[in-house]
Amino acid sequence: MKKVRIALAGFGTVGTGLAKIIRENEEWIKKRTGAVLIIEKVLVRDISKPRPFVPHPTTTFTTNPAELLEGNPDILVELIGGTSLAYELIKKALEKGISVVTANKALLATRGKELLSLAEEKGVGLYFEASVGGGIPIVETLKESLAGNRITSITGILNGTANYILTQMSQKEWDFSTALAEAQKRGYAEADPTLDIEGIDAAHKLAILIFLAHGVVYPFEKLRVEGITDLSLKDISFAQELGYVFKLIAQVKEKSGYLQAGVFPALLPKNHILAKVDGPYNAILLNGNAVGPIMLYGQGAGDLPTGSAVLADIISLVKNNKQVNNTGFIESPFEPAKILEPLSVVSEHYFRFSVLDKPGVLAALAGVLGEYNISIAQAIQKASPSERAVPVVFLTHRARLKDVKKAIKEIDKFDFIVNPTVHYPILP
Amino acid sequence: MKKVRIALAGFGTVGTGLAKIIRENEEWIKKRTGAVLIIEKVLVRDISKPRPFVPHPTTTFTTNPAELLEGNPDILVELIGGTSLAYELIKKALEKGISVVTANKALLATRGKELLSLAEEKGVGLYFEASVGGGIPIVETLKESLAGNRITSITGILNGTANYILTQMSQKEWDFSTALAEAQKRGYAEADPTLDIEGIDAAHKLAILIFLAHGVVYPFEKLRVEGITDLSLKDISFAQELGYVFKLIAQVKEKSGYLQAGVFPALLPKNHILAKVDGPYNAILLNGNAVGPIMLYGQGAGDLPTGSAVLADIISLVKNNKQVNNTGFIESPFEPAKILEPLSVVSEHYFRFSVLDKPGVLAALAGVLGEYNISIAQAIQKASPSERAVPVVFLTHRARLKDVKKAIKEIDKFDFIVNPTVHYPILP
Numbered sequence: 001m002k003k004v005r006i007a008l009a010g011f012g013t014v015g016t017g018l019a020k021i022i023r024e025n026e027e028w029i030k031k032r033t034g035a036v037l038i039i040e041k042v043l044v045r046d047i048s049k050p051r052p053f054v055p056h057p058t059t060t061f062t063t064n065p066a067e068l069l070e071g072n073p074d075i076l077v078e079l080i081g082g083t084s085l086a087y088e089l090i091k092k093a094l095e096k097g098i099s100v101v102t103a104n105k106a107l108l109a110t111r112g113k114e115l116l117s118l119a120e121e122k123g124v125g126l127y128f129e130a131s132v133g134g135g136i137p138i139v140e141t142l143k144e145s146l147a148g149n150r151i152t153s154i155t156g157i158l159n160g161t162a163n164y165i166l167t168q169m170s171q172k173e174w175d176f177s178t179a180l181a182e183a184q185k186r187g188y189a190e191a192d193p194t195l196d197i198e199g200i201d202a203a204h205k206l207a208i209l210i211f212l213a214h215g216v217v218y219p220f221e222k223l224r225v226e227g228i229t230d231l232s233l234k235d236i237s238f239a240q241e242l243g244y245v246f247k248l249i250a251q252v253k254e255k256s257g258y259l260q261a262g263v264f265p266a267l268l269p270k271n272h273i274l275a276k277v278d279g280p281y282n283a284i285l286l287n288g289n290a291v292g293p294i295m296l297y298g299q300g301a302g303d304l305p306t307g308s309a310v311l312a313d314i315i316s317l318v319k320n321n322k323q324v325n326n327t328g329f330i331e332s333p334f335e336p337a338k339i340l341e342p343l344s345v346v347s348e349h350y351f352r353f354s355v356l357d358k359p360g361v362l363a364a365l366a367g368v369l370g371e372y373n374i375s376i377a378q379a380i381q382k383a384s385p386s387e388r389a390v391p392v393v394f395l396t397h398r399a400r401l402k403d404v405k406k407a408i409k410e411i412d413k414f415d416f417i418v419n420p421t422v423h424y425p426i427l428p
Numbered sequence: 429m430k431k432v433r434i435a436l437a438g439f440g441t442v443g444t445g446l447a448k449i450i451r452e453n454e455e456w457i458k459k460r461t462g463a464v465l466i467i468e469k470v471l472v473r474d475i476s477k478p479r480p481f482v483p484h485p486t487t488t489f490t491t492n493p494a495e496l497l498e499g500n501p502d503i504l505v506e507l508i509g510g511t512s513l514a515y516e517l518i519k520k521a522l523e524k525g526i527s528v529v530t531a532n533k534a535l536l537a538t539r540g541k542e543l544l545s546l547a548e549e550k551g552v553g554l555y556f557e558a559s560v561g562g563g564i565p566i567v568e569t570l571k572e573s574l575a576g577n578r579i580t581s582i583t584g585i586l587n588g589t590a591n592y593i594l595t596q597m598s599q600k601e602w603d604f605s606t607a608l609a610e611a612q613k614r615g616y617a618e619a620d621p622t623l624d625i626e627g628i629d630a631a632h633k634l635a636i637l638i639f640l641a642h643g644v645v646y647p648f649e650k651l652r653v654e655g656i657t658d659l660s661l662k663d664i665s666f667a668q669e670l671g672y673v674f675k676l677i678a679q680v681k682e683k684s685g686y687l688q689a690g691v692f693p694a695l696l697p698k699n700h701i702l703a704k705v706d707g708p709y710n711a712i713l714l715n716g717n718a719v720g721p722i723m724l725y726g727q728g729a730g731d732l733p734t735g736s737a738v739l740a741d742i743i744s745l746v747k748n749n750k751q752v753n754n755t756g757f758i759e760s761p762f763e764p765a766k767i768l769e770p771l772s773v774v775s776e777h778y779f780r781f782s783v784l785d786k787p788g789v790l791a792a793l794a795g796v797l798g799e800y801n802i803s804i805a806q807a808i809q810k811a812s813p814s815e816r817a818v819p820v821v822f823l824t825h826r827a828r829l830k831d832v833k834k835a836i837k838e839i840d841k842f843d844f845i846v847n848p849t850v851h852y853p854i855l856p
Contacts, residue, residue, distance in 0.1 A: 032758065291737075330462035
């Protein structure tokens with residue numbers, strides 16, 4: 001039986017998960033591929049660490065990156081993350097004609113063009129199913145199943161950590177820091193959670209989806225990226241009262257060839273299909289000009305789900321080794337995306353004003369909003385006996401984000417405004 | 429540019445949809461495949477019918493099946509349905525070394541083994557993404573993305589007609605025949621709706637999913653198949669009162685290498701992810717031993733969604749013409765499934781008894797259930813002043829279906845039973 005020799009960079013959660021699946025499902029994988037997968041060499045940081053689980057009796061461990069590809073493996077699996085050593089390893093593998101499987105969204109979002117061009121030039125595989133949505137087959141779906149569709153929109157919950165935090169805040173009325181601490185305790189959030197809670201991780205994934213769906217490069221630094229660190233329990237409960245839940249949304253919409261893209265917290269109506277995606281789950285809702293709406297849902301992270309996606313890529317490379325399909329395009333179209341100004345996005349909006357309870361306040365607020373063509377759909381005003389400031393919440397009809405930002409700037413100059421105005425869009 | 433010559437059998441809803449997508453997305457498909465797709469010949473029933481839309485300036489129409497493959501096309505797309513002419517056409521194409529794309533679930537469920545063996549022998553493609561779930565990429569997902577997983581369960585809403593009817597009954601309190609008439613009016617149900625409402629269509633699709641997930645043939649005639657024709661509004665509203673909705677479920681569970689499979693109406697807790705799949709939508713919830721739970725959701729029928737799936741297969745064949753992947757297995761394992769007796773399935777249950785309102789009735793019912801190890805979790809008894817019979821509804825704890833059937837048989841002998849007992853499982 002054919003042997004597929006794998007070099008594995010990184011033996012953390014996902015690397016171990018992958019090795020376990022390969023062991024557990026070995027006979028099944030033979031039926032699927034006609035091959036046996038052997039993890040021959042593993043690059044680790046600490047060679048002295050005890051390894052209760054070893055991928056294969058012949059596996060050797062090394063701390064020296066230069067050694068990893070020495071034996072000319074069939075496939076390099078890169079799971080160390082980061083954009084420096086991972087970049088060097090992948091580049092070296094591709095140059096040697098070795099196919100690569102990676103879960104590295106940060107690297108692909110920022111240097112994907114360069115690496116995919118190199119893979120194309122060398123005629124080898126560079127697969128990355130695990131980079132978006134954990135075990136959810138979204139990369140394959142965009143490259144293959146929906147290849148004949150023009151994708152008009154993608155709306156995703158792409159970060160399980162942020163979604164877990166928002167779910168706990170909504171359901172248990174925890175504040176942000178309590179929910180974050182719990183996420184860290186459960187292993188859903190890292191010690192430094194910045195990438196997750198600031199929306200950066202979701203934005204990396206969005207950049208990859210944009211490339212797969214539209215065949216263009218959207219410069220990562222031009223994406224609108226807003227995280228959830230400022231979200232307060234107050235807004236979550238007002239939203240609930242109005243029939244909405246908060247989600248951290250990654251979205252791209254295509255309008256006459258131009259793309260409007262960003263990551264931002266938004267309110268979703270409770271009956272929206274993405275509103276039910278709770279806890280560490282991810283989901284991606286796509287619209288294609290033929291298929292209509294499609295949603296894919298599953299675990300966005302974790303050892304086995306992400307390992308499953310890495311394994312899917314390995315199997316695909318083993319089966320189609322003569323005809324790799326890295327991008328879903330015949331010649332990777334690396335043109336820059338035509339970008340629609342993120343602030344031109346139109347949607348309904350949520351406002352919470354902190355005001356002094358005195359006559360004329362509502363009229364003044366409504367007046368400024370009206371000047372910017374923002375009309376009010378619903379309002380809540382609550383007495384707050386213990387506090388000096390009274391919250392006033394508005395839901396508006398559709399308005400441009402740019403106008404909303406301008407209106408807020410003007411409103412916050414009023415002397416009856418106690419705290420800066422809070423604003424979130426309703427899912428565009 | 430490379431030309432891909434397509435012979436199309438059938439120019440109804442899906443065939444026209446396919447031709448429209450190919451036209452609309454022609455430039456895009458070139459970027460994806462490096463080829464132009466040309467529908468050269470179309471087999472129709474009535475040549476004199478006006479054709480306001482013609483796939484390509486060079487397309488010719490014929491009513492003679494023998495003519496369809498005369499020009500040795502690259503791909504036959506079979507969309508006429510049925511199991512006789514469709515079978516002959518596909519067989520002939522495969523024998524001539526022509527790859528086939530089909531949406532024909534009835535044919536695949538009953539004669540798939542024979543046709544897939546022939547395709548394997550000839551080394552050509554036989555692709556069928558459109559046979560299950562319309563535009564949802566479930567076939568590709570099972571063949572490729574989840575190929576490294578052992579699938580432990582599949583639970584699907586696979587028939588959009590039945591789901592539309594159940595949704596209308598639940599939300600609008602229509603009875604079955606009103607909802608069916610509306611489905612027919614909207615084009616969701618055919619003039620003869622038997623295949624849809626009796627669960628047969630869903631069972632065809634389930635047989636295909638079982639083959640793809642487990643690599644075994646589950647004889648179609650051995651599937652448990654129960655439809656929704658007897659479902660009454662009474663049961664739907666009792667279920668709602670208890671926090672459940674009715675769905676027509678297609679399910680297979682793997683237990684130690686044995687498969688338990690069937691199509692049946694069942695109650696789903698309202699917060700179950702499949703409970704929110706409404707109207708003509710389909711969804712498939714899978715569990716893999718690596719990926720965990722995954723759900724795919726989309727339109728299960730219709731010209732463009734199903735056309736999108738057919739196009740996905742065509743694109744896949746064009747791109748991977750040297751390495752077709754019909755089944756997801758290296759050598760199609762056509763062994764028969766090891767079948768777990770459908771009646772051995774264990775779940776919670778819903779009962780509605782029609783009884784005379786007299787002393788001792790509840791005790792007698794509970795007594796018989798107890799004899800069969802069925803214990804009651806919730807009960808509703810309602811006075812019904814206008815009718816002689818009073819409904820008594822029980823939800824039970826987990827019990828074997830076989831025991832449930834026996835208990836009902838015994839209970840229905842009581843003289844206080846006015847109408848035969850109604851029973852449905854809660855989603856196992």
